[in-house]
Amino acid sequence: AQKITQTQPGMFVQEKEAVTLDCTYDTSDPSYGLFWYKQPSSGEMIFLIYQGSYDQQNATEGRYSLNFQKARKSANLVISASQLGDSAMYFCAMREFTDSNYQLIWGAGTKLIIKP
Amino acid sequence: EPEVTQTPSHQVTQMGQEVILRCVPISNHLYFYWYRQILGQKVEFLVSFYNNEISEKSEIFDDQFSVERPDGSNFTLKIRSTKLEDSAMYFCASSEVKQRTYYEQYFGPGTRLTVT
Numbered sequence: 481a482q483k484i485t486q487t488q489p490g491m492f493v494q495e496k497e498a499v500t501l502d503c504t505y506d507t508s509d510p511s512y513g514l515f516w517y518k519q520p521s522s523g524e525m526i527f528l529i530y531q532g533s534y535d536q537q538n539a540t541e542g543r544y545s546l547n548f549q550k551a552r553k554s555a556n557l558v559i560s561a562s563q564l565g566d567s568a569m570y571f572c573a574m575r576e577f578t579d580s581n582y583q584l585i586w587g588a589g590t591k592l593i594i595k596p
Numbered sequence: 597e598p599e600v601t602q603t604p605s606h607q608v609t610q611m612g613q614e615v616i617l618r619c620v621p622i623s624n625h626l627y628f629y630w631y632r633q634i635l636g637q638k639v640e641f642l643v644s645f646y647n648n649e650i651s652e653k654s655e656i657f658d659d660q661f662s663v664e665r666p667d668g669s670n671f672t673l674k675i676r677s678t679k680l681e682d683s684a685m686y687f688c689a690s691s692e693v694k695q696r697t698y699y700e701q702y703f704g705p706g707t708r709l710t711v712t
Contacts, residue, residue: 517703525639525687525703571639582627582651582691583641584701 483507484572484587492593493562500547501557501590503572511577514555515584516546519569528570531555559592567594598622600704602688608710609678617673617707619688628671629689629701630663632656639687645671678711685709 485504493499505514516528531539531546539546547556559566569591573584601620609615621628630642644651645663662674671690675682685708689701 515700522705523685523708524705525689527700527702530700573639582629582644582646583654584629584631584639585641586639588638 483585484574486570486572486587486590488590489588490591490593492595495564495594495596496561499559499562499566499592501559501570501572501592502554503556503587504552504554505572505574506553507574507576509576509578513575513577514546514548515573515575516544516555516557517571517573518566519571519589521568525571529557562594564594564596567592600688600690600702602686602704602707604707605705606708606710608712611680611711612677615675615678615709617675617686617688617709619671619673619690619704620669621671621688621690622692622702623669625690625692625702627651627691627693628663628665629691630673631687631689631703632684633687633706634681634684642673675709678709680711683709683711 483506487502512533514531518526518528529539529541529544529546531548538548543560545558547558569589571589572587575584603618628645631639633639641654643653643657643663660676664672685706687706688704691701
């Protein structure tokens with residue numbers, strides 16, 4: 481079964497609009513972390529934002545915020561005031577904090593294209 | 597700002613040949629990882645490494661793969677006899693130990709391996 485699901489393979493958004501990228505996850509572990517990474521066409525993986533399962537507030541980092549709905553097991557990334565440079569692949573990933581498990585489990589990604 | 601570096605950026609090799617992908621993690625980090633991303637697919641965990649030994653590995657990481665930290669700075673991934681299906685982008689990542697379970701994995705720019 482998929483542990484991380486990103487249902488939007490691609491999105492087109494007008495510049496300066498806000499965009500929400502969906503991510504749902506599946507885990508029975510009560511302690512976990514959710515990550516969002518950006519991968520531009522150049523290929524590198526850039527960390528954007530993190531949300532811990534016990535964090536009381538939604539994470540924010542500049543124009544990035546995470547809409548964390550624990551009961552629904554969703555961790556959507558919100559990008560406010562989108563810019564042309566936001567065009568990239570976006571990956572949601574999860575780490576389950578059990579048994580010295582350090583690996584990140586990845587979603588399939590969403591390709592975001594910002595239109596001028 | 598410290599960063600993870602990887603060499604080479606692109607490696608072309610013939611099927612059956614051995615390749616070594618090199619990574620220099622961030623200097624004070626203690627955990628090291630290799631991930632791979634086949635073109636157009638999701639990122640897959642290969643292996644994590646801590647205290648000079650493998651912490652965990654995925655089913656992809658079979659006997660053809662090995663990792664090593666030959667000196668205080670390099671972290672290498674060796675593929676003994678490459679197959680066509682090994683063609684992928686290989687990412688190295690590192691992270692430091694933090695008191696909280698949160699940690700960020702810093703990714704290198706990747707090595708694109710092409711097996712012909």
